[in-house]
Amino acid sequence: MILAIQPEETVRSFVARTLFIKGKHSSEEVFRKFPKNCILSTDILSIAGTQGWIGCYGFNKILHKHTDYPLKEIFKNIQDISYSRDEYIGRPNLYSSDSTQAGFCPVCVAEDVERLGFSFWRRAHCCELKVCAEHNVELVKRCPYCDKPFRHGGHDLNVMWATCEGQQFKDSSVMLNADQFELKKAQFFAEILSATYHLSEEAVLAVLNEKVHQNDKLKLKIWNSRYNQPLGYTIKRRLEIVQEARSRNRLPHGETTDFIIQAILGVYERFADFVIDVKSYGDEVRPVETLWSTYIAGHQESTHFVEENYDQGLGVWCCPFPARDFLRMWDWRPVYYPCCSFERPKRKGPQPRPELVKKAPPGVYRRK
Ligand SMILES: [Zn+2]
Ligand SMILES: [Zn+2]
Structure with a gap:
């Protein structure tokens, strides 16, 4: 059985929690092979798949709900109809690594343990924020029992489900926050992370x-x-x-x-x-x-998009904003494909030959 990622839980927390609970040998391969640092789009995609979130839609859903990606994508260009540009088809981006400092709110952790029997690492508490937006208490960024930071070189994320010096995080002391600006910042981050719409x-x-x-x-x-x-x-x-x-x-x-x-x-x-x-x-x-199923398939003068249609199992190409000017960088002579252009003009020189495309767009999952 695959565990469910919790609301606001980071992808790294979910992977670490699965490996901790099920054990390395009993966990599925996607968890065992998940990198500690340099998390790339294929890694994110494989974890989305464990939740049944498939294709470009699934990739963007996990980015939006379980990473800090909304902080940079909520304010979106009105002519961009994709959620994460061409990252689904592999434009390199580093999503997270174990050198990112994690943190927790002791009140959230105690409430989780009461409600679920366990807690987890939340995305808003693993970024630059200093305060929990919900409880207005200071986030704990170093172990309350041994002062190690929660990152590479300190504690790994497993300490959330284990103990340090025989003590658990749910019992750590709570420091009320007195800095109004830090509280406001945490509240604004929470609004952005949970946004359901893009602003132009x-x-x-x-x-x-x-x-x-x-x-x-x-x-x-x-x-x-x-x-x-x-x-x-x-x-x-x-x-x-x-x-x-x-x-x-x-x-x-x-x-x-x-x-x-x-x-x-x-x-x-x-x-x-x-x-x-x-x-x-x-x-x-x-x-x-509405932008989760679409990715940027290419840029020439204009930006080309592909929207994945899961009912039909195919990708629909579109170019909704054709560029108004020419860069004159491209060879606009028509290309004849021997596979689909049956009537070929006779011409001298090299004849067209079938050629494997370098990197085809990914196949599209069809909903049953
Ligand atoms: Zn809290
Ligand atoms: Zn410790």
């Missing part, structure tokens, strides 16, 4: 651009010391890029969303107020689930 990136940037430029302190704040860029400038510049790209029907390159989240936290007291302002911009608000 352009609408988000336009709203924040206006608000941030009314506040000099926020406008000039350096949001990331590595880039040494003021927040106001970063938002304005990205807004220009996104608007320009939309006018030409060309998807802009991906960008971190750290500065967007920092700006929202700087401007708003309630996440709901931010959402109201973004909706008033007029761009469509799309349910996340």
Whole structure:
């Protein structure tokens, strides 16, 4: 029997919990082979499969519900109809590794043990947050009994289900949080992680651009010391890029969303107020689930998408936003395929020959 991943449980927690409970030899191969570091899309996909979540839809469902992926994908370009671009077909991305520090809320853990008989590692408690949004207590990022961190070189995740120095996490002491900003940040993260819709990136940037430029302190704040860029400038510049790209029907390159989240936290007291302002911009608000079956199959001038249809077991290609300009980089002469172009023009030189495509898109599962 395969265990069920718990709501908010990280993929790494689920794998570690399965191996801990069933034992390494009795666990299915996907769990035994799951890497400790460098978790790639194929690893995520295989774990989604254990829950019956199949294909592109299943891949995106597990990303949305069990990783911190929504933090970067909720603010989505309105011309991108895929949830995770071309990651389903293998664009490399590192989803998590054992060098990421995990953490827990002692109240959540005690409640889980009371309710389920066990606890698990939650995604919001294994990122940069310091506070539990639900209980307003400080997250524990080092073992309360031996001070080891919960990452490579310290405790592994199994300590959640075992003991340290004979003691369990459900009995660890609780520290109330007094930092209102950290609580607000945790609440905003919780809203983003559990979002059921995408907000248009352009609408988000336009709203924040206006608000941030009314506040000099926020406008000039350096949001990331590595880039040494003021927040106001970063938002304005990205807004220009996104608007320009939309006018030409060309998807802009991906960008971190750290500065967007920092700006929202700087401007708003309630996440709901931010959402109201973004909706008033007029761009469509799309349910996340409607993008889960679709991936980017290729970029030339235009972005090409494939939507997987599980009733028919086939992928439907589309190009909803053909580029308005030519790069003149491509050879537009027609290609004749000997397998399907029966009438071939006679021409000199090399004749077309069947050729295996380098990397075909994945097959599509058919619902029975
Ligand atoms: Zn909690
Ligand atoms: Zn310990």
